[in-house]
Amino acid sequence: MSTTDWTPYEGRIAGAATLEALDAIEQELFGRKQGAMTLALKALGNLSPDERRVRGAELNAQKQGLEEQLQGRRTELRAASRGSLADTDPLDVTLTLPRAPRGHLHLVPEFIRSVEGIFGRMGFDVADGTEIETEEYNFDLLNIPADHPARDAQDTFWVRDSGIGNRTEGERLVLRTHTSPVQIRYMHAHTPPLRMICPGRVYRKDADATHSPMFHQFEGLMVDRHISLGHMKGVMIEAMRALLGGDIEFRFRSSYFPFVEPGLEVDVRWRGGAETKEGRWLEVVGCGMVHPQVLKNGGLDPDEWRGFAFGFGVERLVMIKHGIRDLRMLYEGDMRFAEQF
Ligand code: PHE
16 A cells, blocks of 8 residues: 655644644644645545554654644644734733833822811811902901901002902902911801811911912801800811821910901910920910901800811921921922822
8 A cells, every 4th residue: 555755744843934834734644634644544444454553653753743843833833823923912901011100199289188178077068269359348347357467468468359350450459378267158148057168278478388379278167056165176176186197285375366366376386306396385386276366257146156266287287297387488399209108
């Protein structure tokens, strides 16, 4: 019987350029009906038992050799096609990229968010005011007399109304010097009991290491029937401990603001060890019981309602919290500064 020379197949397998070409050769060899190897194996049946044993062993070895060669070439072609895919396809799902750098909120809005969270848990609503105020709301309704130094051109930005909409052209307006006008606006818009805070930008004509012409304040207002200084102390202490952290002691000093009576200032100091932050008392907030005239200006009867109010400077607290000595660094946008936090 004729024996098949498999070397041409071996040459073609080694030279197959694509997986498809390789599949075609495999089909030619091992196809179920016409495959050359399939037919050769079938033909063994026509041989005598002795011949069949010899020829069968030979053929099986050749078959195995061809299968291994096919498998080897297939592995090579697969590896090559993966390599060329990585070269041409920009989407390589196997690639591990370095983590994209992740930033964080600026210290001021970050602090404002934490204040909203802390007061929110104590049931305070977050209110909004307006940055351009009338003299009436910024001063008069807050009991600030016409000759009060806060109205002085030296520390206040005045603007003139352009008269858009239903406003009066030429009216003297002011970039609000504090968030306290929101107390009045909130009392006008809501019925007590009230609990609100309002964070926002305020403006004063000041600029040095601890003052900037624009800064942020938080006003707080709580009005109910039986509010006392005790409630105010409780809220202040709770909030300051949560905001500043550490073991803080408090000092409540009497002070004067025309819109509260009595008025107080709160100082904080860190107790003990390395946390003392120089061990000085730091003034952090102005507060007091809402003046009866201010309740009246807000449309409330001072015989029925009482309240407390407070206002603190956000930048000042951020500086204390993070040990920042110059407020201007908060606004310079220097990444070497920002990345420290
Ligand atoms: N508005 C005051 C300020 O800017 C702070 C303050 C608010 C004081 C509320 C008492 C009550 O200094």
